[in-house]
Amino acid sequence: MTASWRFSTLADRHRALGSELEDWSGMGTAWSYDKDQEEEYLAIRTKAGFMDVSGLKKVHVAGPHASHVIDRAVTRDIEKLRPGRSTYACMLNDEGKFIDDCVIYRMGPNSFMVVHGSGQGHEQLTMAATGRDVSLRFDDNLHDISLQGPLAVEFLDKYVDSIRQLNYFNHTQTMLFDCPVMISRTGYSGERGYELFCRGQDAPKIWDTLVTEGAAMGIIPTRFTTLDLLRAESYLLFFPYDNSDMYPFENEKHGDTLWELGLDFTVSPGKTGFRGCEEHMRLKGKERFKIYGVLLDGTEPADEGAPLMKDGKQVGIVTVGMYSTLNKHNVGIARMPVDCAVDGVAMSVKNASGDIACQAHSMPFYDPQKKIRSAKG
Numbered sequence: 001m002t003a004s005w006r007f008s009t010l011a012d013r014h015r016a017l018g019s020e021l022e023d024w025s026g027m028g029t030a031w032s033y034d035k036d037q038e039e040e041y042l043a044i045r046t047k048a049g050f051m052d053v054s055g056l057k058k059v060h061v062a063g064p065h066a067s068h069v070i071d072r073a074v075t076r077d078i079e080k081l082r083p084g085r086s087t088y089a090c091m092l093n094d095e096g097k098f099i100d101d102c103v104i105y106r107m108g109p110n111s112f113m114v115v116h117g118s119g120q121g122h123e124q125l126t127m128a129a130t131g132r133d134v135s136l137r138f139d140d141n142l143h144d145i146s147l148q149g150p151l152a153v154e155f156l157d158k159y160v161d162s163i164r165q166l167n168y169f170n171h172t173q174t175m176l177f178d179c180p181v182m183i184s185r186t187g188y189s190g191e192r193g194y195e196l197f198c199r200g201q202d203a204p205k206i207w208d209t210l211v212t213e214g215a216a217m218g219i220i221p222t223r224f225t226t227l228d229l230l231r232a233e234s235y236l237l238f239f240p241y242d243n244s245d246m247y248p249f250e251n252e253k254h255g256d257t258l259w260e261l262g263l264d265f266t267v268s269p270g271k272t273g274f275r276g277c278e279e280h281m282r283l284k285g286k287e288r289f290k291i292y293g294v295l296l297d298g299t300e301p302a303d304e305g306a307p308l309m310k311d312g313k314q315v316g317i318v319t320v321g322m323y324s325t326l327n328k329h330n331v332g333i334a335r336m337p338v339d340c341a342v343d344g345v346a347m348s349v350k351n352a353s354g355d356i357a358c359q360a361h362s363m364p365f366y367d368p369q370k371k372i373r374s375a376k377g
Helices: 011-016 037-046 066-073 121-129 152-156 203-217 226-234 277-282
Strands: 022-024 027-029 048-052 057-062 086-092 098-108 111-116 135-138 142-148 171-176 179-184 193-199 219-221 290-296 306-310 313-324 329-336 346-351 354-361
Touching (some): 037 048, 037 219, 048 226, 057 066, 066 121, 098 121, 098 179, 111 121, 142 203, 152 193, 193 203, 226 313, 226 329, 329 354
Parallel strands (some): 048 219
Antiparallel strands (some): 057 111, 057 135, 171 179, 290 329, 306 313, 346 354
């Protein structure tokens, strides 16, 4: 594997489950286990599963100018975010192109935590912080165990008071298994889920207790890449695997607009002044492609990166696909021309094994009203 410079304290647990710890964002991450991935997918959709997502980067932003720095760096109006709440946001470059997404947690009046993936989030914040009365600290001790699925709340209810009152995109400071944690009502599964932020030295205890105490409820550890099965049917993008950084345009720099990615909703109404704002607005209506869903015939899922064909010509690419034995649909996320991104447009997917008929379909395929992930009580 690539030489990692970040290390999860759960690495030995992943190795015991068969992982070789592939590199993601500088950290050895459990891409594979010695068990059926379908079991993990079904656990999260019908019971619950937990995974180590500590490879996400956590940056603390604190000081009198903290909100100004974040306001400059991201697409959301951070002044409207109250302590105890979080929000999903994007970051752009000067050309108005996507460079990272993140979840921003407001910890207090002048204190935030920004959690981002493998993009340029930390660099963006550092740029915005130059000359400001603010401190930025990258926190690699803080680990993140994501517990996702319909039984997640049932399990946590036995240990955490008022967990049922923690609403979607809210977080609380509390104790779990005698360890200090921050529990956030967030996740990347399309299910009701929780992220358990804990100290690195506490992560093994929390993981092991989830294993032993969750077993009776069918709650199991899952690999990081099971997220691909979940995100394909829940319309959750994963940088850079759905982006032109992975699938470049000929004779063009990589970079996609929020209009193309369907992430323009992350721009707070009326907000200006964030990096790339003017170009973002100018590029509205100039989409070169759209991210859209494809619904395939049969049960063979689309290959990652499979060409998307129409009238004998390649018009796009499928970035991720999956067949759900639970929901009985064969679906994928694709990059396609704007005029193809209309429900019912007939195309085909060119798999290594042969062509599969498909049609354009709006996303998400699973829980389209997003009522499951945001449920109360």
